[in-house]
Amino acid sequence: MTSSDPLVARLRSALGDKAVLDDPDVLDTHRNDHATFCTAGVPRVLVRPSSTAEVVEVVKAAGAFGVPVVPQGARTGLSGAANAIDGCLLLSTSRMTEILEVSVEDQVAVVQPGVVNASLSRAVLEKGLFYPPDPSSWEMSTVGGNIATNAGGLCCVKYGVTSDFVRGLEVVLASGEVVRTGRRSAKGVAGYDLTRLIVGSEGTLGVVTEATLALRPAPEAALTAAATFLSIEDGIAAAAAVMASGLRPSLLEFLDGPTARAIQDYRDMGLPADVGSLLIAQSDRGPRAAEDVALIAAICSEHGAVEVAEASDAEESRMLLEARRLVNPAIEPLGVTLVDDVAVPRSKLVALLRGIAEIGTKYDVLILCPGHVGDGNMHPTVVFDRDDPAAEARALEAFGAVMELGLALGGTITGEHGIGKLKRHWLAQELGPVGLRLQREIKAVFDPDNLLNPDKLFL
Amino acid sequence: MTSSDPLVARLRSALGDKAVLDDPDVLDTHRNDHATFCTAGVPRVLVRPSSTAEVVEVVKAAGAFGVPVVPQGARTGLSGAANAIDGCLLLSTSRMTEILEVSVEDQVAVVQPGVVNASLSRAVLEKGLFYPPDPSSWEMSTVGGNIATNAGGLCCVKYGVTSDFVRGLEVVLASGEVVRTGRRSAKGVAGYDLTRLIVGSEGTLGVVTEATLALRPAPEAALTAAATFLSIEDGIAAAAAVMASGLRPSLLEFLDGPTARAIQDYRDMGLPADVGSLLIAQSDRGPRAAEDVALIAAICSEHGAVEVAEASDAEESRMLLEARRLVNPAIEPLGVTLVDDVAVPRSKLVALLRGIAEIGTKYDVLILCPGHVGDGNMHPTVVFDRDDPAAEARALEAFGAVMELGLALGGTITGEHGIGKLKRHWLAQELGPVGLRLQREIKAVFDPDNLLNPDKLFL
Known part of the structure; x- marks a missing residue:
């Protein structure tokens, strides 16, 4: 050609x-x-x-x-x-899909960036190892994309996010030079942490061409508990109590009433019409999971749960998790969605959710609130009718108001989705002028001619 | 005045x-x-x-x-x-010693930089929380110093290093401007990770004036096992098998034969004269610790341990850890020490230790090798007579040779002690010209006039 x-x-x-x-x-x-x-x-x-x-x-x-x-x-x-x-x-990076190495002894994997998260997770599991980062997109998204966005997921509440598992990178700079950052060893403090700087940089500092990832021993069997509450406040209080109990749940998800009702409308999960919130928790401590799940159930009951279910095996666990899995398909038919990603200190979650309800009322839009409650990372989702331009304008205003609220509560505009093009305006607000200047100057160090993803992160 | x-x-x-x-x-x-x-x-x-x-x-x-x-x-x-x-x-920072906040709900502490690590650890433990970073200096060293060096310690093998617990910082830049980096929430990906960039930067990018630190629930009770082996190889193989077993020991320390003999000479710990290596491991999983320690003991026996001791309570655990605690006092009387800090992938530990023995022979110096074997982070310690200038020169050459060996084995010149003035020459070698240039330019972004700690990190 x-x-x-x-x-x-x-x-x-x-x-x-x-x-x-x-x-x-x-x-x-x-x-x-x-x-x-x-x-x-x-x-x-x-x-x-x-x-x-x-x-x-x-x-x-x-x-x-x-x-x-x-x-x-x-x-x-x-x-x-x-x-x-x-x-x-x-x-x-769709052709750079090679898993170059999985080392049982060093508990690391070395991969090209186009490897799909799920492919890596399955490949290491075959060797008894575990790559924890599990964004919802894990069956499709690539390790390189996960690194670019510092992706989170469901199990972060126990295991941390992508950056916690990236030991070293090979990166092609805008100049065409190749640099290796970080290390393969478990520890290392030689100079500034360029690895961590590049993780989450959304393709603006370099193109990641290889990653050395830390792995863990495969987790033990997991069990799930789920509880419904009459109010948002009860569900949040129960989540806070679970986190304060000393347990380390491997998953702790929250669905507010409107989200739970959308799911119930989509598929009959037996959720009551007056559900105020739904909490789903998991423990993956094998022989101790049943005891953990019983403790979580007791905590939920103490905090006013109207119904509590404890799984006793993997199949029951899967069924209890089904509601969480159905969030996206259940919301989709409702209209166009604008998914937010604010994260706040857990102590501010009730204030966040109350404030979001007020924002929904003020702008006359539906805002659903599922989220990774254990991390204080919520995904308020503004839903509106695509054919109603006035609703679209109100939805965008509500979306901005939610971020302003997150910042006012000492939180961040993005817990795991990143800035991209969508949130550049609010990034300046979160970082402040000095922080923003430092970030721009770091960008200029790596990419003086603004060649790489130049319209992302910064306005 | x-x-x-x-x-x-x-x-x-x-x-x-x-x-x-x-x-x-x-x-x-x-x-x-x-x-x-x-x-x-x-x-x-x-x-x-x-x-x-x-x-x-x-x-x-x-x-x-x-x-x-x-x-x-x-x-x-x-x-x-x-x-x-x-x-x-x-x-x-010796007067900036205030613990500004310990939040049980958010599991964070906010501190001034001069707070001593042990003071913080004890203060949070009173609230049922845990600040894991535990450098050997923890009774004296400050949180600000730990942040500046990204300090490690004994429990990193399970819990990670200082940077894993720093959520946000307040930093005074060389310009006198104050910038806040990071967040209080568990997750956050708004822009480049300046927090992680500053952690480990050894006072060259700014002066940390406040830190928001992540805490964990207090650990459960711990139990210790110790095993002696006839050779270095057996001890390393046992350590590798422990790490590969799926267990997550909360401590896994190695002492080579010369170190063990120095300890035995210093205080009678019942260590045999022909000890080749000593492994000390701990599990802090409370009710499951005894089972973990039994498994560790069995793994050690399978790998040729000549003697294995399992603690059954806290006091016995303390006694088994005593040998590790005596490393520094036992080495001190032997002469002047030059402590190295190489870290290699665990699969390279035998090659590292054999190579170090050869270096000791070649330069005719005593090199002891204690280390955090679970992390592949060893502290080869060159010992020599201060009154012998020829020995001093050979010791310095041996010190350099150990770092070259660590690099040749795919490791790093520093796992947790940092570069400071001591290792500037080798930093250039580890980073390579492109990585070094990026690091220097980042320094210039933060500190264009080279005001802050200008003779550190870089030559």
Whole structure:
């Protein structure tokens, strides 16, 4: 295939025809990630390198032509960080899918960035090991994308987020130089922690081409408990009591009443119509899980639970978790959704949820509130009718008001989804002028010509 | 007190006389941390601010006079990061000792940097909480110093290092500006992780004036096991098997034969003269600790342990840990020590220890090898006679050779002690030219005039 576009021609010559796509239909399907309300430009070319050396070629070619590079994993992100820029080069890691090593002795995995989270998780489990980060997208999202966004998930409450499992990285800089950060050993403090700086940087500092990940021994069997409450306050108080009890639940999820009702409407889970909140908790301490789950159930009862269910085996556990799994499919039919991601100190959760209810009333929109309550990380979801422009405007205002509320309560505008394009305005507010200046200057150290994902993070 | 030194006069006017010391004897006792073989300059003044506002005053005054600022905690560091520079201002956090808050609900503590680690640990334990970082210096070292060096300790093998417990910081920059990084909530991904960048930066990026620290529920009761082996290889193999077993020991320490013999010479612990290595492990899983310790003992026996002891209560556990506690006092009488801190992937530990023995032979020096074997972080300790200049020269060569070996084995020159002045030469080697350049440019973002600890980290 010859192309009249000299950048495309150069890339095809370096990487071969199959790695370089400029068909407008193909480009169009790769413009967006899963964020709603984020504009996306029209890309010039989509490139799928298969090695670090090829990524270097791609970045150098883009630099030579002054074409911005937008790195993409599986585009399951929720903040538009992978959205195209007009005339950009989309650098997809979809062909860099090799698990280079799983070491039982060192409890590490070395992977290319395009490995799907679930593939890695299953591969290490076969060797008796555990890669904990489990974003909801784990069956689709890539390790590279998880690193770019510092993805969280359900089991963070016990095990931490992606950055807690990244020991070292190989990164291609905007200059085309390759740098290795971090280490393979369990500990290391040689110089500034560039690894941690790059994790969560949303493709703005470099393109991750290899990651050395820490693994843990596989967890023991898990058991689940679920409890319904008449109010939000009771459910939050029960969650706080579980966290204060000394237990370390491996999952602690909260659904507010409207979310629980949406699920019940979607599929009969036996949830009462007057449910105020629903709490789902898990312990993965094997022989002690039953005792943990009994303690969680007792705590819920003490805090006014109207119904408490304790699983006694894996199948019952799965059934109790089903409500959590149905959140997205149950919400989808209700309308267009705008998913937020505020995180607050747990002591502020009641204030957050009350405030969100007031925001919903004020802007006359439905706001559902599921979330990772053990981490104080909620996903207030504004739902509205796409065909009603006035509702859309109110929804966007409500979305902003929720972030302002999170900040006012000492929290953050994003617990795990990132800034991308969606939250750039509020990032400045969260960081303040000095913090923002430092961040911009760090960006300039790594990428002085603003080549990598230049319209993300910062306005 | 009036002073002819205008900097001293300005500081006294701003902070009061007691906070500003320029007595030569006082200054002399504050020149060094605990590193051996690190030169230290003669400071111009020692300042002890008591608040963030005062730290701002101090940094601004130093900036106005172009005087380098060396931040100091308890000066228990082992790499010379707190060593004075000729004509510098020593900024001691020794009066910033307030624990501002311990929140049971949010499981966080907010502290000033001069709080001693042990004071914090005890204060949170009173509320049923746990601050895990436990460097050997914990009874003396400050939280601010632990943050500056990203200190490790014995329980890292299960709980991680200091940076794993730092959520947010307040930092005074070289400009005198105050920036808050991070968050109080459990999760947060708003922008680049400046918190993690500052942790471990050894006072070169800013002066930490407040830290928000994550806490955990207090651990359950712990039990200890200890085993002796005829060879280094058997002890390392047993340690590897413990880590691979799925257990998460809360402590896993290794002493090589020479270290064990030094301890036995210092105090009769019943260690046999032909001991090749000694392994000490702990489980803190309360009711399951006995079962864990029995499993550890069985693993040690399978790997050729000649003697295995399992504690059945806290007092026996304490006795088994005594050998580890005696490492420093037992080594001290042997001569001058040069303590290294290499960390390697666990699979390389046997190669590391064999290589160190060869280095000891080659340079004709005694090298003892205690270490945090579960993390692959060893403290090879070169011992020599101070009155023998030839031995000193050989010891320094051996010290360097150990770091080269660690790097050659895919490890790092420092697992937890940091670079300071001691290891600047090898830092360049570990990072490579691109990584080093990025680090220097990040330093310049935070501190363009090289005011803060300018002779540390980089040559």
